[in-house]
Amino acid sequence: MQLNGQVVELAQWFKAARSVVVLTGAGMSAESGIPTFRDAQNGLWSRFDPEDLATARAYQDDKALVWGWYVWRMATVRAAQPHAGHLVLAELGTIKPGLSIITQNVDDLHERAGSNDVVHLHGSLFASRCFACGRPHEEVHIPPDAAEKPSLHLMPPCCSHCGGYVRPGVVWFGERLPQLAWRKAERLVAGCDLLVAIGTSGLVFPAASRAGCGRSSVRAKLRGSG
Numbered sequence: 001m002q003l004n005g006q007v008v009e010l011a012q013w014f015k016a017a018r019s020v021v022v023l024t025g026a027g028m029s030a031e032s033g034i035p036t037f038r039d040a041q042n043g044l045w046s047r048f049d050p051e052d053l054a055t056a057r058a059y060q061d062d063k064a065l066v067w068g069w070y071v072w073r074m075a076t077v078r079a080a081q082p083h084a085g086h087l088v089l090a091e092l093g094t095i096k097p098g099l100s101i102i103t104q105n106v107d108d109l110h111e112r113a114g115s116n117d118v119v120h121l122h123g124s125l126f127a128s129r130c131f132a133c134g135r136p137h138e139e140v141h142i143p144p145d146a147a148e149k150p151s152l153h154l155m156p157p158c159c160s161h162c163g164g165y166v167r168p169g170v171v172w173f174g175e176r177l178p179q180l181a182w183r184k185a186e187r188l189v190a191g192c193d194l195l196v197a198i199g200t201s202g203l204v205f206p207a208a209s210r211a212g213c214g215r216s217s218v219r220a221k222l223r224g225s226g
Contacts, residue, residue, distance in 0.1 A: 010196070017193035019098040022089060025200025029105045032080040054172050059131065063165055068152035070168040074125050075146035082113035085198065090114035100192075102185045104200065106170045119181050119188070123170040132164030140166075 014020060026036040052058050052065070059066045090113040093099045101110055102119045108126055110118045120127075128137040137159060146152060156166045171177055189195060 013194050019192045020096055020194045021188050021192040022101050023197045024103045027199030029107055031083045032109055034080050034107060050173055055174055056172055059167060064153040064155050067156040068154035071142055071146050071154055072150045072152050075142050077107040077125060079147050082109045086110055086113035100188045119185050121177055121181055121185060127169030128166050129169055130159035130164045131167040133162045135161050137166040
């Protein structure tokens with residue numbers, strides 16, 4: 001009964017809100033079978049060393065190892081499907097035009113579910129770019145069996161503009177968040193009436209009456225995760 005009451009209360013807030021922001025974290029993608037980073041037993045960082053895979057120095061030291069690991073992750077994401085939560089958010093976006101999604105996840109499950117204009121705070125696995133000049137790289141070859149090979153060694157493609165090597169489009173440890181995405185997220189949170197956190201350790205509350213808390217909650221969770 002308590003859960004039903006909370007759902008009814010959230011529905012009332014949602015109906016009354018003019019602008020809704022949904023913040024999603026790793027738990028959202030985990031429901032689709034994508035490993036989280038920090039789960040004690042099955043998290044990526046319990047099996048792999050981020051210093052070897054999620055820093056610019058690691059990429060410079062062993063491009064084939066780092067790029068191969070990210071191709072494995074791309075293949076894992078491509079094999080996953082959006083779950084009911086992704087689909088509901090996409091549908092709500094058609095009902096409530098003022099709904100925006102800010103995600104800490106680097107997969108494309110929100111987009112594949114039908115959500116538009118998703119703000120990716122940690123970048124995207126599928127937005128590869130040149131390590132040297134920063135230009136986007138459109139085509140990434142994913143071998144058919146890549147999802148079965150987390151230790152895949154594969155040299156990255158070269159940039160068609162400058163010839164430099166292409167890197168994953170995610171935020172590595174030690175890097176700044178994408179500033180356009182960060183500023184947009186701040187603007188959306190500051191102006192929303194309702195902030196809903198899903199799959200992360202946030203709270204659900206009316207942001208209009210606790211705007212300061214809303215902004216600090218988002219800032220506390222914005223960390224490069226690789």
